[in-house]
Amino acid sequence: MKLIITIDTEEDEWGKYSVAGHSVENIKKVPALQRLFDEFNVKPTYLVAHTVCEDDSAVEILNGIMDKGGCEIGAHCHPWNTPPFEEELTVYNSMLCNLPPRLQYLKMQSLDETIKKKFGVKPVSFRCGRWGYSSEVAENLLKLGYKVDTSIASYTDWSEYNGPDFSSTPPLAYRFDAKEILTARPSGALVEVPATVGFLQRRFSFTNSIIKAVSRPPLSTLRLKGLLWRLNLVNKVWLSPEYHNAATMIRLVRRMKENNLGFLNMTFHSPCLVPELTPFVRTAEDARAFISNIREFLSFTQDEGIESIKLSEATRHI
Secondary structure: OEEEEEEEOOOOOOOOOOOOOOOOOHHHHHHHHHHHHHHHHOOOEEOOOOOHHHHOOOOOOHHHHHHHOOOOOEEEOHHHHHOOOOOOOOOHHHOHHHHHHHHHHHHHHHHHHHHHHHOOOOOEEEHHHHHHHOOOHHHHHHHHHOOOEOOEOOEOHHHHOOOOOEEOOOOOEEHHHHHHHHHOOOOOOOOOOOOOOOOOOOOHHHHHHHHHHHHHOHHHOOOOHHHHHOOOOOOOEEEEOOOOHHHHHHHHHHHHHHOOOOOEEEEEEEHHOOOOOOOOOHHHOOOOOOOOHHHHHHHHHHHHOOOOHHHHHHHHOO
């Protein structure tokens, strides 16, 4: 089993879909986080947004980590603040997949070129902002020389947010062809490493079918998901300190191992390093707990002999 940590490394303003007026003060907290990773020999992948690339001090911080071999720099495309700006600024258009393929490409190319200029590396790992992924995005990734995507959150449907539906996709890394992003192809040119979302119940597919059933009318009106969670019958868990504590994430990993799932992809947002920037970390106490949960989880993975790799290194194991 391999551990990958992917961090959406982005501006401070949560849910602010504007071209300008952003700050990246949260990046000043990254060195302390990186020291924790170094302690456990973890090599995270910082997926950087265009706003981070525009800030010289943020670039200096991340370059310092990368130059020591401590991390990978990948791309994280927020359409609303990645040039060129041709689309109407709406919540719908904040999903990259909802833009015309040509404009997708231009924005992705712009971010790619900016990362190469500011960090001196060609990024090969990618995640869409807001999980706004599609086959058109994948085809553009291929054109731009990317190798690995991590824009899918397994067992998650973003339809109510004008996004894609990945509710039938398990937390399984696979090769694929750009035109069929949800179909594994052993000869595929691209690799997908979904953000890990699974269940505390062993039969992931069956448990997921229950979640889907109670989420549709008429059962959705009965709020059964909360009841099933409290009864420990259906417990859907993100491998993320934004949603769960270390103990719950460890329980998920044990189920993943039982199911012979070979990759763990923990994900979170860099603004969570600062209180009050996100809904997940509201207070200084929350921030301390956030880091404490990461530490406890990494101690577990170290004891279990789970190796940490950079996102791009997944291509060697699939």
